[in-house]
């Protein structure tokens with residue numbers, strides 16, 4: 001069975017799916033999306049994802065997207081049709097297809113969805129984060145298609161030998177380019193508050209429940225960059241990375257804006273490499289992260305066995 005797509009009402013082979021050139025997602029990034037993980041043939045935390053999608057739709061004034069019930073039905077039907085037990089489902093809604101003009105067109109939104117088999121990637125140690133200034137816009141709580149700053153940050157991280165960027169805004173370490181970030185200090189968890197400056201991750205929300213089960217104290221509080229040296233453990237959470245332990249934080253010494261905030265100067269076009277970065281934090285044991293990972297996989301196994 002090939003990976004499958006759904007385009008405005010029709011299921012088809014992913015290789016046959018196309019979008020028209022006047023699609024607003026394509027031209028403006030004028031849309032929103034979700035990524036859901038499927039374990040044992042069951043879409044994990046689907047209702048939370050759909051709730052967030054509908055909140056994102058309201059935040060960009062995108063009317064006419066499917067109802068909650070219709071999304072549940074569509075995602076479940078797509079997963080069933082794919083026959084995949086381990087998969088990711090990507091779905092997006094854009095403001096539709098209309099001749100290119102900035103103002104909202106008076107057309108139906110476009111709905112597309114993709115089901116792909118999940119490719120398990122074993123992380124190769126050590127997992128590093130590259131400190132970078134957060135250059136995204138001021139409404140990153142909306143899961144929009146506009147991901148250019150995230151793409152650039154993640155590529156810089158990879159160029160530097162890191163798996164992710166650790167984004168700093170106003171001196172606070174807020175999140176990664178495609179994951180939420182967590183810090184552990186003296187056995188207690190810290191993650192940035194769910195305000196406009198982070199995406200409120202579904203996995204982050206799930207970890208709140210795991211932490212409660214494990215009796216861990218949790219603070220929705222950002223950690224300032226200047227306190228990085230006091231942190232015992234760091235981990236990331238996301239739908240695809242799950243709960244990922246971090247071993248090192250690195251920085252490019254020329255990258256002053258991560259420390260001082262953005263300046264009005266046009267930044268130089270510099271490719272950060274592993275050679276010109278230095279380690280500024282290293283983990284000891286992943287004690288708390290391992291507890292959370294165990295609890296995470298235990299709960300997934302329970303769900304799959306239901």
Ligand SMILES: Cc1ncc(COP(=O)(O)O)c(C=O)c1O
Pocket residue numbers: 150175176177178179180198199200201202203204237238239240
């Ligand atoms: C910027 C950002 N933060 C956090 C997350 C984690 O969100 P979730 O746990 O819902 O996948 C993502 C996921 O793509 C993301 O892009």
